[in-house]
Amino acid sequence: MSEKYYVTTPIYYIxxxxxxxxxxxxxxxxxxxxxxxxxxxxxxFLTGTDENSQKSVEAAAKADKELNVxxxxxxxxxxxxxxxxxxxxxDFIRTSQERHHKAVARFWQAVEKSGDIYKDTYERHYxxxxxxxxxxxxxxxxxxxxxxxxxxxxxxxxxxxxxxxxNYKDDxxxxxxxxxxxxxxxKRLNEIRSYVKDGFADFSxxxxxxxxxxxxxxxxxxxxxxxxxxxxxxxxxxxxxxxxDDELFKKWWPADLHLVGKDIIKFHCALWPAMLMSAAKxxxxxxxxxxxxxxxxxxxxxxxxTIEGQKMSKSLGNVIDPLELAVEYPFDVVRYFFFREIxxxxxxxxxxxxxxxxxxxxxxxxxGNLLNRAINxxxxxxxxxxxxxxxxxxxxxxxxxxxxxxxxxxxxxQQVEEYYASAxxxxxxxxxxxxxxxxxxxxxxxxxxxxxxxxxxxxxxKTALVLYTLLEFLRxxxxxxxPVMPEIAKQIITGLGQxxxxxxxxxxxxxxxxxxxxxxxxxxxxxxxxxxRLGE
RNA sequence: CGCGGGGUAGAGCAGUUGGCAGCUCGCCAGGCCCAUAACCUGGAGGCCGUGGGUUCAAGUCCCACCCCCGCAACCA
Numbered sequence: 001m002s003e004k005y006y007v008t009t010p011i012y013y014i015x016x017x018x019x020x021x022x023x024x025x026x027x028x029x030x031x032x033x034x035x036x037x038x039x040x041x042x043x044x045f046l047t048g049t050d051e052n053s054q055k056s057v058e059a060a061a062k063a064d065k066e067l068n069v070x071x072x073x074x075x076x077x078x079x080x081x082x083x084x085x086x087x088x089x090x091d092f093i094r095t096s097q098e099r100h101h102k103a104v105a106r107f108w109q110a111v112e113k114s115g116d117i118y119k120d121t122y123e124r125h126y127x128x129x130x131x132x133x134x135x136x137x138x139x140x141x142x143x144x145x146x147x148x149x150x151x152x153x154x155x156x157x158x159x160x161x162x163x164x165x166x167n168y169k170d171d172x173x174x175x176x177x178x179x180x181x182x183x184x185x186x187k188r189l190n191e192i193r194s195y196v197k198d199g200f201a202d203f204s205x206x207x208x209x210x211x212x213x214x215x216x217x218x219x220x221x222x223x224x225x226x227x228x229x230x231x232x233x234x235x236x237x238x239x240x241x242x243x244x245d246d247e248l249f250k251k252w253w254p255a256d257l258h259l260v261g262k263d264i265i266k267f268h269c270a271l272w273p274a275m276l277m278s279a280a281k282x283x284x285x286x287x288x289x290x291x292x293x294x295x296x297x298x299x300x301x302x303x304x305x306t307i308e309g310q311k312m313s314k315s316l317g318n319v320i321d322p323l324e325l326a327v328e329y330p331f332d333v334v335r336y337f338f339f340r341e342i343x344x345x346x347x348x349x350x351x352x353x354x355x356x357x358x359x360x361x362x363x364x365x366x367x368g369n370l371l372n373r374a375i376n377x378x379x380x381x382x383x384x385x386x387x388x389x390x391x392x393x394x395x396x397x398x399x400x401x402x403x404x405x406x407x408x409x410x411x412x413x414q415q416v417e418e419y420y421a422s423a424x425x426x427x428x429x430x431x432x433x434x435x436x437x438x439x440x441x442x443x444x445x446x447x448x449x450x451x452x453x454x455x456x457x458x459x460x461x462k463t464a465l466v467l468y469t470l471l472e473f474l475r476x477x478x479x480x481x482x483p484v485m486p487e488i489a490k491q492i493i494t495g496l497g498q499x500x501x502x503x504x505x506x507x508x509x510x511x512x513x514x515x516x517x518x519x520x521x522x523x524x525x526x527x528x529x530x531x532x533r534l535g536e
Numbered sequence: 537c538g539c540g541g542g543g544u545a546g547a548g549c550a551g552u553u554g555g556c557a558g559c560u561c562g563c564c565a566g567g568c569c570c571a572u573a574a575c576c577u578g579g580a581g582g583c584c585g586u587g588g589g590u591u592c593a594a595g596u597c598c599c600a601c602c603c604c605c606g607c608a609a610c611c612a
Contacts, residue, residue, distance in 0.1 A: 009612090010612075012612080013611085015610085016610070016611090019610085019611075019612085020612090021611060021612040022611085022612055023612085024612060025612045026612090028612095187541095191539095191540080259612095260612080261611090261612035262540085262541090262612080263540095263611085263612070264612085302612075303541080303612090304541095304606085304611085304612065305612090306605090306606085309605095311605090311606060311607090311611095312610080312611070312612095313609085313610065313611085314609075314610045314611090315608095315609075315610080319610070319611085340560095341548085341549080341560095342549090343549080343550075346541090346549095347541060347542085347605095347606090348549090349548085351548085353548095354548070354561090357548090357560080357561060358560080358561095360561095361560065361561065362560080364572060364574080365572075365574055365575080366574095366575090368572065368574090369571055369572055369574050369575070370571085370574095370575085371571095372570095372571055372572060372574085373570050373571035373572090373574080373575080374570085374571085375571095376570060376571060377570050377571080380570080381570095426550090427550090430550080430559075433559095433560090434559065434560090441576095444574095444575055444576070445575085445576060445577090447570075447571090447575070447576080448567085448568070448575065448576040448577080449576085451568080451569095451570085452570070453568095453569075453570040453571095454570095456570095527571095529572060530572090531572075532572070533572055533573090533574085
């Protein structure tokens with residue numbers, strides 16, 4: 001009955017510590033994972049590190065460290081950064097781990113058995129920057145890599161193993177056709193479709209061992225090492241038991257969502273499904289009941305952002321360390337900014353002025369102030385308690401107001417859930433703040449429309465109804481924003497005199513979001529300022 | 537013919553299947569006084585980059601063009 005949700009981030013190169021960009025990706029995955037967990041779905045959230053790269057070798061050499069030592073140190077830094085930021089990952093895969101090597105070996109053999117691996121000698125241009133081969137048509141007018149024009153292309157001439165990606169070109173195009181949501185957002189689907197159409201050539205998937213100082217050995221061929229991308233993608237399988245724990249694997253595969261940056265869609269949307277299609281032919285674990293390949297359900301490519309209008313760059317010195325940022329602002333505020341300000345899937349700008357603006361306006365003024373005024377009035381007029389209304393679950397409309405009542409809140413919940421489900425985090429937040437029949441803005445308006453501070457003298461019962469509505473709506477909002485702002489959500493719940501932990505453990509999701517959950521007559525603690533105003 | 541993103545109110549951005557142009561901030565004028573000088577209402581402010589085309593109807597679809605941004609390294 002309960003559905004499962006398996007979400008991944010890309011695995012990161014660890015030639016430096018995490019920065020704000022990788023943090024953005026990871027937070028996005030965290031939000032989606034949390035939204036599914038909240039719904040009571042069995043959720044598995046994977047992140048990790050890509051360690052079989054030439055870049056790691058270079059970085060280790062630069063740091064004057066043994067490769068293994070360097071990798072171990074950096075992997076810890078990455079994992080700990082995510083922990084400190086409260087990222088709720090369930091596993092942390094390192095491609096240097098034994099389990100990964102086992103999975104890769106099994107996968108390679110399955111692909112080989114399918115007849116999609118062959119040896120060939122060739123001479124081609126290899127761009128170290130891209131870690132990728134370039135065909136002549138991909139070079140710029142100076143015959144250099146358009147992405148890395150200052151880097152000399154290596155003219156590589158060697159015998160390598162190749163993956164017959166071209167065998168799957170039609171299948172991939174068919175996949176795009178059949179499942180329009182496979183790649184999100186749509187503009188990325190267009191991009192990748194034209195890439196596959198124009199030429200989805202066979203990939204070289206190994207390099208000569210003597211030329212690289214890292215990489216997983218090709219099964220049965222010690223002279224070759226597996227090309228980093230071919231092994232990296234398999235991490236999504238190895239972390240959930242492929243090659244080591246069949247039962248676990250069956251539980252989680254296929255992935256429900258691979259979250260990636262827009263720069264690596266080629267690998268995830270074309271190469272990866274092709275690899276899986278091939279391996280599935282000779283590995284029942286990768287097959288559906290009908291023998292078709294089990295492919296990830298969706299790949300979502302997010303955009304990049306600039307820092308204060310400029311490209312993130314070390315030489316400009318504007319690379320932001322997420323841990324330092326988390327000192328400047330509560331990290332929940334940063335999370336909110338990321339997904340309120342920047343349409344998920346679009347490029348955006350990381351701008352401190354805008355963070356401050358969002359903080360002041362959306363968080364302090366609209367949300368924080370509402371919570372504060374609602375609690376204060378309730379405490380003042382109702383003896384420090386949540387107003388004791390007779391039948392909270394059947395709360396009716398307050399006549400003469402634009403507040404949509406409990407049904408509008410149900411509708412809002414529905415919208416928010418749909419947005420989370422389709423990874424439109426930005427729209428979920430927009431709806432909570434500015435929605436049409438129930439929203440934080442409308443809740444503030446309800447106060448103006450009913451004036452509880454006057455109404456209390458004439459009609460205490462109606463006042464109780466209004467205040468209960470506000471408090472109960474805030475409880476609902478807390479759970480709506482919990483995936484994005486888990487700490488803030490807890491503080492709101494606590495501020496309403498409830499215990500977030502027991503709310504979660506004693507109620508299922510359906511009960512949580514059912515109107516009337518806030519117990520009438522329960523104690524309201526003295527309000528704390530959730531978002532102090534900035535400046536003086 | 538390198539690749540990609542984008543040009544919508546003063547700033548920053550939304551605009552799914554074409555159907556009266558929206559949101560946040562800022563500005564102006566009111567209201568309110570419970571609240572974090574917060575909240576609410578009203579208003580000013582747009583040739584939706586340009587020129588064509590399709591259509592009863594185009595920010596949205598088609599064609600052409602102009603302009604801006606990113607593309608050594610770091611890097612989602």
